[in-house]
Structure formats: C-alpha cells, structure tokens
Amino acid sequence: MDRDTRANLLRGNLELILLAILENGEMYGLEIAKEAQNRTGGYFEFKEGSLYPALHRLTEGKLLEAEFKYPPRGGAPVRYYRLTEQGKKVLAARRAEFERFTGAMRSIWGEL
Amino acid sequence: MSELNRYLRGATRGLWGRKRAEVWAELEGNLRLRIQELQVAGLPEEEAERKALEEIGEPQIVQEGMMRLYAFPKVARASLLAVLALAGLLVILPGQAQVSLEVFKIHMAYSQGNHLKPASVWVEAKDLTPLQTRSGPYRPDTLTLVADGKTLEVPVNTVEGGPWDGRRFVDLVRLVLLAEHAGVGVRLEGWEKPSLQLGATRLDLQSLGAPATPEDRLGYSLYVSLLANSLMAQRGLRPHEFSPNPPGCLHQIITGDQPGTIYAAVSRAPAKGARSPDDQLTVGPVDGSGSVRLRLMAPTVQFTRDTSAIAEGRGGLVRVALVKITGEVKDGGLAYQVVMPAKTRSQAVPGSCR
Numbered sequence: 001m002d003r004d005t006r007a008n009l010l011r012g013n014l015e016l017i018l019l020a021i022l023e024n025g026e027m028y029g030l031e032i033a034k035e036a037q038n039r040t041g042g043y044f045e046f047k048e049g050s051l052y053p054a055l056h057r058l059t060e061g062k063l064l065e066a067e068f069k070y071p072p073r074g075g076a077p078v079r080y081y082r083l084t085e086q087g088k089k090v091l092a093a094r095r096a097e098f099e100r101f102t103g104a105m106r107s108i109w110g111e112l
Numbered sequence: 113m114s115e116l117n118r119y120l121r122g123a124t125r126g127l128w129g130r131k132r133a134e135v136w137a138e139l140e141g142n143l144r145l146r147i148q149e150l151q152v153a154g155l156p157e158e159e160a161e162r163k164a165l166e167e168i169g170e171p172q173i174v175q176e177g178m179m180r181l182y183a184f185p186k187v188a189r190a191s192l193l194a195v196l197a198l199a200g201l202l203v204i205l206p207g208q209a210q211v212s213l214e215v216f217k218i219h220m221a222y223s224q225g226n227h228l229k230p231a232s233v234w235v236e237a238k239d240l241t242p243l244q245t246r247s248g249p250y251r252p253d254t255l256t257l258v259a260d261g262k263t264l265e266v267p268v269n270t271v272e273g274g275p276w277d278g279r280r281f282v283d284l285v286r287l288v289l290l291a292e293h294a295g296v297g298v299r300l301e302g303w304e305k306p307s308l309q310l311g312a313t314r315l316d317l318q319s320l321g322a323p324a325t326p327e328d329r330l331g332y333s334l335y336v337s338l339l340a341n342s343l344m345a346q347r348g349l350r351p352h353e354f355s356p357n358p359p360g361c362l363h364q365i366i367t368g369d370q371p372g373t374i375y376a377a378v379s380r381a382p383a384k385g386a387r388s389p390d391d392q393l394t395v396g397p398v399d400g401s402g403s404v405r406l407r408l409m410a411p412t413v414q415f416t417r418d419t420s421a422i423a424e425g426r427g428g429l430v431r432v433a434l435v436k437i438t439g440e441v442k443d444g445g446l447a448y449q450v451v452m453p454a455k456t457r458s459q460a461v462p463g464s465c466r
Contacts, residue, residue: 028142029142047167053177078138
C-alpha cells in the first residue's frame with residue numbers, strides 16, 4: 001500500500017487509535033506515540049507532533065480528561081490523558097462500527 | 113535561543129494566555145523526557161535534542177492543529193455570552209475621524225478547574241472601520257486592517273445564537289500580537305485609562321464601568337496577557353494561574369519609580385497534590401509615593417533577579433521576581449526588565465492576606 005493511502009487511513013482513524021490506546025490507562029504524549037508505533041509494528045508513519053492537536057480535540061470534546069503530573073521516573077511535568085466515561089462509550093460504539101465496516105468489506109471480497 | 117525553545121515558540125505561535133502556557137508546557141515536558149531517554153541510551157545532549165525534535169516533527173504540525181482548535185475561543189461556539197461579565201468601554205481614535213467603539217471585556221471560565229484566564233478584550237469588527245482597507249472582498253472570518261502601511265489579517269469571531277447572534281468580534285490582544293509580528297510599532301501605556309499605540313494610530317481605552325476588583329481592570333487583563341507571553345517564551349516560566357480575585361497577601365514594594373510606571377511580579381505557587389506548580393503573575397502601577405502594591409503568595413517573600421530560582425522553587429522562602437514593564441511590545445509579548453526593589457525582602461501589609 002502506498003504511503004499516501006496509509007496516511008489517509010491514519011488521519012481517518014487517529015481518534016479511534018488514541019482512544020483505544022488510552023483504554024489501558026492514563027498516558028502522556030510520548031508514551032502514546034510509542035505505544036501506537038509498537039502496536040502497529042511501525043505500519044503508520046507519523047510524527048509525534050500530529051498526536052497533540054488530536055489529543056486536545058478529544059479533550060475539548062470531553063472524551064478525554066487531562067492533567068499535568070510528574071512522571072514516576074522523574075523529569076519535567078507532562079500532561080497525562082485518560083478516557084472519560086463518555087470516551088469509553090464512544091470508543092465502544094466506534095469500535096463496533098469499525099468492526100461492522102471491516103466485516104462488510106470482507107464479505108464484499110468473499111472472505112469470511 | 114536553543115533549538116528546543118525555537119521549536120516551542122514555533123509550535124505555540126498565535127496561541128496566547130493560559131492555552132499557550134499549557135501547550136508549551138506539555139510539549140516541553142515530553143521533549144525533555146525524550147531527550148533524557150536518548151541521553152541515557154548514549155547520545156550526547158545536542159544530538160539527543162536534535163533527534164527528539166526530528167521525531168516530533170515540524171512545529172507547524174502542532175501549531176496548525178492547535179490554531180484550528182483554539183484560535184477562535186468559545187465565543188464562536190454559541191451560548192458563551194450567557195456566562196460573560198461585560199463591561200462597556202469606549203475607544204477613541206484620535207487623528208482619525210473620532211470614533212466611539214464599545215469594547216467588551218469577557219471573562220471566560222475554563223472547563224478544567226475553576227480558573228479563569230485574564231479577561232479577554234474584544235472590539236466589535238464593524239467599529240474598526242477606520243483601520244480597514246477600502247478594497248478587498250468581504251470575508252466573514254477575517255478582517256483586513258492597515259496600520260503603519262502594514263496589512264493585518266485579523267481573525268474574527270462570530271457569535272452564533274443568543275441575542276448577539278451574528279455580531280462579529282476581534283480579540284484586541286490578538287490584534288496587538290499580529291500587528292507586532294507584522295512589524296508595526298506597538299506600545300501599551302497607562303493603567304486607569306490604558307492606551308494602545310498601533311503604529312501611528314492611538315487607541316485610547318476607557319472603562320465606563322467600575323471594575324469589581326483591581327484585577328478586574330482592563331489594564332490588568334492587557335498587561336497580564338501580553339507579559340505572560342514574554343515570560344514563557346524567554347524565561348521558561350509558566351504563568352498558568354490567573355484569577356480576577358487571586359488569593360495572597362498585599363505587599364507595598366518601594367520602587368522609587370515615576371507614578372504610573374507598571375510593575376509585575378512573578379512567583380511560583382506551591383504544588384497542590386499531583387498538580388504541577390503554577391507561576392503566578394500579578395501587575396500594578398506605581399503610586400504617588402513611588403511604591404507599587406501587588407498581591408503576592410506569602411506574607412514574607414524574597415526578591416530575586418534569578419528567574420531560574422523561581423522556576424526551580426529553590427529555598428524555603430517564596431521567591432519573587434519583580435519586573436518593570438517598558439510598554440514596548442516585541443518578540444510576541446511585552447518588553448520588561450527584571451529589577452530589585454530597595455528592600456530585598458518584603459513583609460505583607462498587616463491584615464491583607466486572604
């Protein structure tokens with residue numbers, strides 16, 4: 001698959017990816033970026049910077065809540081994000097929708 | 113300026129006040145952690161910084177995304193005006209046809225916590241006609257103004273819903289920052305009746321209503337907003353905490369300066385639980401006796417020239433940097449000098465703590 005197609009897929013699903021990563025508990029930007037890279041085996045190529053506006057958008061939309069804290073290993077304070085109750089509901093609904101979509105695509109090309 | 117600071121300035125360009133402080137602090141925190149990781153992995157500091165910046169990408173990635181989200185604060189998102197405290201003010205533009213503008217001071221509550229940012233100051237777009245260009249197409253979200261021969265594209269917020277539906281407003285602080293960025297000479301002067309010099313045009317701002325507290329003044333809002341930008345960019349301080357009615361103790365600080373000169377103080381609030389500490393910023397004018405009265409965080413404070421002592425919260429005493437404001441707007445904020453008052457330690461006015 002070419003790079004542009006992957007970039008479009010990433011853009012379209014970035015919020016779902018972020019919500020799914022945060023399902024495991026609170027994280028800050030750098031951790032989220034690493035987790036996204038690890039879980040997708042580097043499939044999506046993105047710059048960490050592109051995550052921050054999306055994280056803020058989700059926070060403004062009350063799907064995430066954020067708080068500055070010192071990370072356990074020390075260093076500068078960072079903004080931790082966690083799912084709100086509303087965020088958990090939206091994640092469940094979007095994931096179900098995504099699964100229906102991929103299921104429908106599979107049936108179109110004959111896989112079951 | 114370090115590469116890190118250059119990145120942070122670029123990524124937060126166009127944002128201001130508390131939001132800029134938040135984005136700045138978040139990016140800086142994550143970048144410093146990454147630099148630390150890379151150093152532990154064996155890279156020298158400079159190379160670690162370069163690699164961390166490469167990983168995060170161009171500053172425009174963050175800046176453009178954040179501007180789309182925050183450039184038009186919640187005014188454009190309806191119903192906000194229901195929670196506004198409005199003060200009618202008058203702006204006169206001498207040297208032009210004398211024009212009266214109503215200026216609206218708006219306190220915006222943030223969704224996270226109960227903190228307020230300094231009141232933002234808005235002018236209605238139709239009242240800036242004397243600065244408008246005669247030509248050019250009408251665009252609902254932009255006002256094209258001319259100052260000092262420079263063309264300024266100023267974002268406009270349109271109120272949706274409510275009794276003010278369709279009225280268009282310009283954020284005065286954004287107008288100032290855009291003008292300065294475009295190379296227009298900008299100065300902010302005065303306190304009771306502050307004035308803004310935008311190139312050859314002088315905007316005299318006069319409050320018609322009495323402010324509820326000293327911090328509720330129009331001058332206070334303008335100085336704090338513009339100074340917060342400078343302190344963050346140049347000193348790494350994070351003035352997060354603004355309130356129209358801040359806690360603390362009133363200090364009478366002898367400056368020996370001309371009455372009306374504006375001073376500010378910045379200090380770091382003790383950390384509350386897991387929250388990171390905030391830097392508190394307060395502003396006031398010198399009175400007839402050469403003193404300035406500022407509300408600071410503790411009954412006893414120690415003044416310092418070393419702003420890193422504040423940022424690192426060293427020592428038992430609350431450390432405060434006293435800042436003299438020159439009035440000139442440059443490099444994205446108000447120009448200032450850190451100064452030492454006649455006495456390096458200050459005791460609060462008895463009975464003034466709250």
